[in-house]
Amino acid sequence: MPCSFVVLSRCFLQQPLDLSMARVLSLCRPLSLLAPLGVRHTAFCRMSLDTRAREVFAAAVSGVQPDSVVRKSLERRGDSLLVGGRSFTLKHNLHLVGFGKAVLGMAAEAERIVGDHLVRGVISVPHGIQEALRQHGKDQMLLKDDSRIKVMEGAKHNLPDADAQRAAACIDELACELTESDLLLVLISGGGSALLPSPVPPITLQEKQDVTRRLAAAGATIQELNTVRRALSLLKGGGLAHSAHPAQVVALVLSDVIGDPLDLIASGPTVWSEVWPEDVLAVLEQYGLSSSLPTSVKEVLGRAAPRGEGVGKPLEAEGHVLNAVIGSNSIALKCASRRARELGFRPVVLSPGVCGDVQLLSRLYGLLAHFACSPDEPHSDIASEMLRLGPEVGVESWDLCRTMQVLGEGHKEGWGATCLLAGGEPTVQLKGKGLGGRNQELALRVGLELKGMELPPKGPVFLSGGTDGQDGPTNAAGATTDGGLWEEANAQGLNIDSFLSNNDSYTFFSRLSGGQRLLLPGLTGTNVMDVHMLLIPYGDSNHHI
Template structure:
């Protein structure tokens, strides 16, 4: 008995190391310094002296120094690398970044670079727990003043990453910041997805839904974007400050608020704002504004997932990216992964999840399943998934995040032989899972019935952080703020399967 426990412990240690290495490879692929270096170039013509700014596959002549604004979890690192590229072509910049990250970010610059950075950029911290606050709004007001002052020949580079919605709060007339904070918090707590939340945010904000682009007009606006939403929808990432509102991308805001039973509790002024008719933007003035805007997605979840699969292959797994569109409720996502486990372990069992959780799947899933049929007998599998599930906060509302919750949820429903040879990691690429200092966790697969009974209250009270801290601390994944954010990565390793 002791020997078998030792063997299982060693196996778990090996697989846990692999899970961590695969996740680190995903993070490395979307580090902002690398993304900026490969996406942005500045060249000076030896003959004419003209300077050309190239972003991805587009080139623009620079006649004047550029202005830079940024909002999100990754924009400090983005701005730092952009300063390396542009040097004295940077006139002035303003950034709003997550609370508690400024000092750590400055330390990475070095003394000489820190001084230069401070000369060019004003930095504001805010959005505690990823919710808008007065500190973020102070930075947003500064950004408004800068952007509004720009003229025709000016160039504005906008840096956007995950967390940008909360870090650029400037409510419309008739909406208070407190109202916006309360409504955003309640939407998240009741399980609203990011598409739903950001559709509501767009109705409440001056900047969102293309508002920033309108304020900046007639300046030229070039946005460098790290996508943290499923499908990389430009009008949903950070609530689309430099993208035209697309009505078909958003549910009717009143329907969203009704769905989560929030409409009746709104103030009179707030009801007036959210009831304003939503239309597709096709007017001549709107088209003119957005002709001056170029949006570039330079990093996304797909890039991170691909790097994870490549690392897994180097470690000896038959690996594939199944989908980057995971966006259901956490318990449903856990059931979906359970059915995938059953399919690859036994083959004879139907994948009922394909019908039951169709919203979690796209054609990529079936393609991956077909490819996996031809893997060699005995090859361990490593399936990579990306996206951003949601969680309904209930019970006593403890401390946790969707990734830790998903890891524990899956461990709870894996029974008997289903759990043998199964290893799973769920982590946020920003390094922060909910209001905690963890990126996520490895699923504690193989829990005894007694251990599952002990774990139930933690799940019911959304207190998974304290569960792992007390019961399974070695399963926690801590990276600190990563300086990037491209949604979550889920890694499923299956070492025992039938072909």
């Protein structure tokens, strides 16, 4: 049964009054007009739902590979470099720096594109990444032996260290030597903040780490952490762009943050931001740290200009900096949608920004599955609970209503199977000492929510996977699950509740049927957070599932 008018009305009432008319009309037009053509493919009817889920995930990861996103965003035409609708003159004047987990592959492709116009480069990448890429057959992400780019590895365990600090110093030195005739290409990806530590003297790296660690432990938000971190850093908060001035700066960003906020990705080294000492002190005071600050931190904050003094014009406003997001979770979901359509599903993107506790998110996915797979049952209670849960896990009521309407119309119009997609980065409450990550725990919890539903091919399949190929400290990216998980585990003597209470999802899936449900793509070389999908077959055999 389609989403009721009452539920849809509630959604509209909860939205701001300045909704664009175009968006309203797009939702109000008959959904039959939105149905994909040729959705009922028969070529893949023998492929299991689990296999198709893995195919869709692989397409999502493939669409945000570092080399491919750089290739799509960076175009050379003779002696011109085209980026984001702008053209930059190349005259053997291009310098390159980068920092992040995916930067090695980005740098290799950038060097192939710009050729001998590249003068030199320095990139800061995770410890051991070059050897890991070789072992996983990712040679296209490695630099050539005669590369003009210097690779510096650091930040073991994703924590700033002396090696990363040395790399940051080399990057800053390169930037400071540039002139107005130079072009600096900056490559940024997730993990870049830990790989670019440059505390303001006399603050030591250890002192800066201690302050931010104590803030995080006290419950500070990412915005509050960055407010403090930028104030104590030379290169974050636009510091790198200022070091490179008056050179032109072009930054290509592979986002691993919900909503792609440029000032938060790697703490925004090419994004100008106002950081006032009184704001920093307010955050430190709020969490009870102001009285126990190191002397060096107090000295740096004490000599900073108060609000209203020494305000400079952002370099972006002067045209000296171009920041471009070239890869994101939204792009990954678009690629996943394309593959899902090829495999016979009608793709529907719920949201690229899910967050919050996996326990709440798993409940929402379970409710969506029951809503979609029980068309003849009344759904008012389910819809109400979903609308209550949505905001707690980063899903707008508007998007939930749109999704419910699509799922309901799927039965009425006979569109066949649906692939519900979402992305983001939920959180896990750590209570035990087991092995796993948020994707495996989410899959395990969704499996409980699907308990009692029909098994595939007539029942739904859920997949959750990290696009970097590693979920927590494991070799798995995530896992798949369905309505038969509980019975399968019970038959093998595995108590799901015990594994969940110990945050031991990896051990559970490893033991269950020989680990067949684990998602094991290996190191992918990229990272745009997680991809979730719910494959929903409509049990009628006429739908070619």
